[in-house]
Amino acid sequence: MSGFYGFSIFAIVLFILxxxxxxxxxxxxxxxxxxxxxxxxxxxxxxxxxxxxxxxCLLLRQSVKLYVRHENNGIINNIVTNIFWIEFSVSNIIKSLRSSEIRENGIYILGDFYKWSKVKSYNWISPNIIEFKVKAFFKSNSSLELTINEEVKGEVEEVIQKNIEL
Known part of the structure; x- marks a missing residue:
């Protein structure tokens, strides 16, 4: 089903998402x-x-070539869908390069950011593993674990104590 100028609703929704x-x-x-x-x-x-x-990008290039040659039966939707997958891939690169870290304003774990106000408590469950109890959106409690080098344990403890109100 085509909509305005050959765009399907699905392609538009994908692009917006x-x-x-x-x-x-x-x-x-x-x-x-x-x-x-x-x-x-x-x-x-x-x-x-x-x-x-x-x-x-290669698939997008091919779709654009077909569109320019006026072989555009459904090609617009392919172009928009390819753009969505490029956006999705860039988003996942950002998340994967920042897998887990402690930041000034909270903790970033596996693609999700938790402000310090969302961290309810923390506990060292081993010399190099810290567990955070956080307020998650759909759950009342969620546990997250970070493995750190023991050399920076003091620095981590200092940052956490400064930012978490227990």
Missing amino acids: GTRMLLKDLYTFYIHGKSILKVEKGIGLAIFWLGSIIVW
Whole structure:
């Protein structure tokens, strides 16, 4: 089913969702204070998503070529869908490069950011593993674990004590 100028509603929704997701990740990346401690990075996932971007860009290029040649039966939807997947891949690169870290304004774990006000408590469950109890959106309690180097345990403890009101 085609809508306005050959765009399907599904393609428009995909484009809007992709743009929203990318803008949210960029906002999180820039606005949540400087990084105090980077715990881990998902470089392997970043490489996967970079490969994904290359594939989607090649597909986008092919769709644009077909559109320019006026072979545009449904090509507009392919172009918009490819743009969504590029946005999705860039968003996942941002998340994978920032897998887990402690920031000035909260903690960033596996693509989600928790402001210090959302952290209810914390506990060292081993010499290098810290568990945070946070207020999650759909759950009343959620547990998150970070593995850190023991050399920076004092610095981590200082940042947490300064920011969490127990």
